[in-house]
Amino acid sequence: MGVSVGQEKPKMFAKGTEITVGLVVKKLNEILQARGKKGTDRWGCPIDPPELWQKCLGCIEELLELLFAHPEIFVGENVLEESENLSNPEQDVRVRGCTCGPQVSPGAPRCAQVTAGAVAEYVEHLKDEGRVCAIIARLQRYLQGKGSPEELCRVYLRRVLHTYYKFDYGAARRKGGAGQVKEEGQEKEEEEEEEDSEALMERLCRFVYAKDRTDRIRTCAILCHIYHHALHSRWYRARDLMLMSHLQDNIQHADPPVQILYNRTMVQLGICAFRQGLIKDAHNALLDIQSSGRAKELLGQGLLLRSLQERNAEQEKVEKRRQVPFHMHVNLELLECVYLVAAMLLEIPYMAAHEFDARRRMISKQFHHQLRVGERQPLLGPPESMREHVVAASKAMKTGDWRRCHRFVVNDKMNGKVWDLFPEAEQVRAMLVR
Known part of the structure; x- marks a missing residue:
C-alpha cells in the first residue's frame, strides 16, 4: 500500500542556533527577496x-x-x-x-x-x-x-512518432487513382509527399534497426512500426514483428514513456485482431490492460484519483508530462467493448461445453464480474449502457439465440458509440454476424 509523501517544510534555523533579533531580521529579508512584494508582478508580463x-x-x-x-x-x-x-x-x-x-x-x-x-x-x-x-x-x-548515424536515428524517430498513430486515408485514394496522369514536374514535386505512410514507416524504421546503438530508440521504433501495421489491419506483419522483437520479456525494465507506448501498441494489436475475427488473439492482447482496472492510467490517458493520493506535487507534475495528447487517445469504451465481446465469444461456448465440469476454469474475470452485476439487478429493463448490452447478448447466446445476441451487440445505440469508430465498420459488423 503506497504512502503519500508530503513536502517538507522549509527549515528556518538550524537546530541549536541561538535566535537573536539580528538573525530574525536577516532571515526575514531573505524570504522577502525570494518572494517579492505582495501585489507586484515579478515576471513583468504574462507568459503565453x-x-x-x-x-x-x-x-x-x-x-x-x-x-x-x-x-x-x-x-x-x-x-x-x-x-x-x-x-x-x-x-x-x-x-x-x-x-x-x-x-x-x-x-x-x-x-x-x-x-x-x-x-x-x-x-x-x-x-x-x-x-x-x-x-x-x-x-x-x-x-x-x-x-x-546517431543524429539520423534520432531525427528519423521524431518523424516516426509523428506518423505511427495516423490512419492513412490518402493511401487508398492514391491507389484508386493510380491511372491518373500527372505532369513530370508535378510528379517529382509530390514524390515525397505522395509516399504512403506504410512505405515511409518501413524506410525510417529499417534505418533505425540497422544503425541505432541505443536500445531505447530501436524499441520505440519497433513499437511504433507494430502500432502502424495494426492500425491498418496488417495483423500478421504486426504480430510477427512483436514476436521477433521479444519486447514482452523485458519491457518492465523500460522507462515509463516506453511502457506507455508498449501498452498502446498491445491495445492496437488486440483491436486489430478483433477486426480480423481472431477473437482469441484479441482477448489475449487486451487481457493484461483490461484486467488491471487501470487502462486509463496504463495508456497515458489520465491519472486515477486513488493513485494521485500516493504522489507528491513533483511526482504528479512528472506524471502529467507523460500523458498522451487527447487526439492520440484510444477510445476506452471501444476498448472495453471489444474486450467484453471477445470474452463473451470465448467464455459462453466454453461454459456450455463444460457445464457439468467442477474444475471449469475462468477465461475472463472481468466478463464474469459483469455477468454477476447483471444478475443482481432487481429489475431487468431494456439494456442502456454498453456493458448492459453485452450482458444481455451473453444471456441470449447462452440459450443459443445468436440472432438476438447479435441485435444486442450491434444496434443503433452501440453503433454510434463503438462500431462506427472502426475504419472498416461494415466488415466488423459482418464478422460479428459470422
Missing part, C-alpha cells in the same frame, strides 16, 4: 505558451533556412570543441551543437496540452502538426550526408 511556441517554430525555420542557404556552415554534435571554427574565413564554419535534440520533439501536441480544455483552441494548435512535420523532414534532408 502558444505564442512562445509559434516564435520557437519561426526561429527553428529561420535557422534551417540559414543552414540550407550557406552549405559552408556545418552544425553537428560530432564536431569537437577544439575543431570548431567560428572566425577563420578561409575555412568552412564548423559549430558544435545538436540539431535534433529535445527542441525538435512533438511540440504541437504538448503545446495543445496546456490549452485549458477549450476544444477550439486545441484544434487550432493541432494545425501546427503539419508545420512541425515539415521542419523534421527538412532537418532530415539536412542531416543526410552530413550528420552522424
